[in-house]
Amino acid sequence: xxxxxxxxxxxxxxxxxxxxxxxxxxxxxxxxxxxxxxxxxxxxxxxxxxxxxxxxxxxxxxxxxxxxxxxxxxxxxxxxxxxxxxxxxxxxxxxxxxxxxxxxxxxxxxxxxxxxxxxxxxxxxxxxxxxxxxxxxxxxxxxxxxxxxxxxxxxxxxxxxxxxxxxxxxxxxxxxxxxxxxxxxxxxxxxxxxxxxxxxxxxxxxxxxxxxxxxxxxxxxxxxxxxxxxxxxxxxxxxxxxxxxxxxxxxxxxxxxxxxxxxxxxxxxxxxxxxxxxxxxxxxxxxxxxxxxxxxxxxxxxxxxxxxxxxxxxxxxxxxxxxxxxxxxxx
Amino acid sequence: xxxxxxxxxxxxxxxxxxxxxxxxxxxxxxxxxxxxxxxxxxxxxxxxxxxxxxxxxxxxxxxxxxxxxxxxxxxxxxxxxxxxxxxxxxxxxxxxxxxxxxxxxxxxxxxxxxxxxxxxxxxxxxxxxxxxxxxxxxxx
Numbered sequence: 204x205x206x207x208x209x210x211x212x213x214x215x216x217x218x219x220x221x222x223x224x225x226x227x228x229x230x231x232x233x234x235x236x237x238x239x240x241x242x243x244x245x246x247x248x249x250x251x252x253x254x255x256x257x258x259x260x261x262x263x264x265x266x267x268x269x270x271x272x273x274x275x276x277x278x279x280x281x282x283x284x285x286x287x288x289x290x291x292x293x294x295x296x297x298x299x300x301x302x303x304x305x306x307x308x309x310x311x312x313x314x315x316x317x318x319x320x321x322x323x324x325x326x327x328x329x330x331x332x333x334x335x336x337x338x339x340x341x342x343x344x345x346x347x348x349x350x351x352x353x354x355x356x357x358x359x360x361x362x363x364x365x366x367x368x369x370x371x372x373x374x375x376x377x378x379x380x381x382x383x384x385x386x387x388x389x390x391x392x393x394x395x396x397x398x399x400x401x402x403x404x405x406x407x408x409x410x411x412x413x414x415x416x417x418x419x420x421x422x423x424x425x426x427x428x429x430x431x432x433x434x435x436x437x438x439x440x441x442x443x444x445x446x447x448x449x450x451x452x453x454x455x456x457x458x459x460x461x462x463x464x465x466x467x468x469x470x471x472x473x474x475x476x477x478x479x480x481x482x483x484x485x486x487x488x489x490x491x492x493x494x495x496x497x498x499x500x501x502x503x504x505x506x507x508x509x510x511x512x513x514x515x516x517x518x519x520x521x522x523x524x525x526x527x528x529x530x531x532x533x534x
Numbered sequence: 535x536x537x538x539x540x541x542x543x544x545x546x547x548x549x550x551x552x553x554x555x556x557x558x559x560x561x562x563x564x565x566x567x568x569x570x571x572x573x574x575x576x577x578x579x580x581x582x583x584x585x586x587x588x589x590x591x592x593x594x595x596x597x598x599x600x601x602x603x604x605x606x607x608x609x610x611x612x613x614x615x616x617x618x619x620x621x622x623x624x625x626x627x628x629x630x631x632x633x634x635x636x637x638x639x640x641x642x643x644x645x646x647x648x649x650x651x652x653x654x655x656x657x658x659x660x661x662x663x664x665x666x667x668x669x670x671x672x673x674x
Contacts, residue, residue: 317626322635322638322639323634323638325638325641325642325645326634326637326641328589329589329595330593330594330595331594331595331597331625332594332595333597333599333625333626334597334598334599335598335599336598336599336601337600337602337603338600346601348625348626349594350624350625350626356624356626363594366592367596370596
């Protein structure tokens with residue numbers, strides 16, 4: 204189905220296999236020399252658990268009806284025990300649907316000349332692209348070479364590779380030429396219709412995770428969500444973790460924090476701050492938190508005082524939350 | 535390599551060549567391992583790839599080659615047709631075919647000769663400068 208993730212056709216979709224991808228560093232500006240311990244990567248267990256907790260598990264949203272063919276609804280009569288069993292199975296399925304797609308660095312362009320035959324210059328008008336069609340090679344290791352009209356035999360660029368592999372080994376949901384939807388001008392229209400999740404699903408189906416187009420579309424989507432504060436669109440989907448990672452690496456966590464406090468998700472807010480401290484261990488609030496071993500609301504307060512740009516808003520939201528808690532506990 | 539034992543009667547060998555398909559004014563080649571005595575487009579042993587001789591929207595001629603099976607048939611003792619050899623030479627799987635080089639050199643020499651014949655009458659008519667305004671170079 205369109206929602207199931209397949210990075211490579213050969214790769215299994217269980218979480219441990221995906222998390223074994225080489226832990227490439229995320230897009231971060233270079234730290235000025237002092238941090239001795241390595242930066243946490245997207246694939247670290249601690250990071251993944253925090254992101255997964257924040258994603259939430261709203262069964263109604265995960266299993267909302269997809270637009271498929273019409274079928275009459277199917278009713279079953281169950282006992283309490285059977286209903287619990289069915290709910291448990293549904294939660295398991297939801298967990299597989301919520302596996303986060305990988306966050307990788309942009310791939311290096313391929314620039315490798317295999318042979319230069321100057322004699323062939325001028326004989327051909329078009330280039331030849333040769334693809335190795337052996338069935339049992341993973342797509343990343345496939346030989347795809349191009350013979351240019353000037354006689355040079357070189358390895359194909361990433362775009363040529365993706366196109367040829369899609370022509371000979373077509374994957375469902377992927378087109379040979381990417382749809383115009385992914386151009387910058389057209390993305391704006393889709394964002395106005397609040398269809399960020401659909402765009403991201405289509406992007407995962409179309410592009411490889413380390414291609415520049417994939418990264419560009421994802422960053423555009425996250426920027427737009429952050430600008431308009433539409434964080435709830437991605438909550439309980441598999442894109443939420445990626446969005447949080449992007450925002451935290453660029454220190455733009457304020458809007459998300461306000462949104463979480465407004466929705467009374469204090470646990471998520473504390474996990475957000477913990478993750479922020481893991482990512483930026485040299486900032487003031489991280490050091491204070493470590494010294495005093497703060498928990499819960501204190502952590503948020505320390506963060507608000509030192510690191511955030513929208514201090515006023517967050518203070519207001521926290522106050523409103525505390526008042527609500529006081530009234531509800533009093534009543 | 536069992537294919538050699540299933541040949542009909544005597545003679546005939548496995549050959550790797552192009553089988554033409556497609557429609558009018560739209561050729562398409564399949565690279566195929568077949569018995570040499572079969573029809574060009576007839577029954578073959580195995581398809582080893584394809585070649586689209588017309589350039590696509592990105593200006594490339596797309597060719598696919600199943601190198602694993604190609605190596606198997608070459609190991610079985612299959613022959614190659616000349617166009618197949620030339621294609622594999624272009625791909626880098628085999629060394630460049632000598633006829634490709636010869637063809638390139640011949641083409642270059644022909645183009646040089648044509649340029650010289652163009653240049654010479656142009657000089658000639660420029661020197662004389664009279665009313666013979668005939669079109670020089672290759673006529674229609």
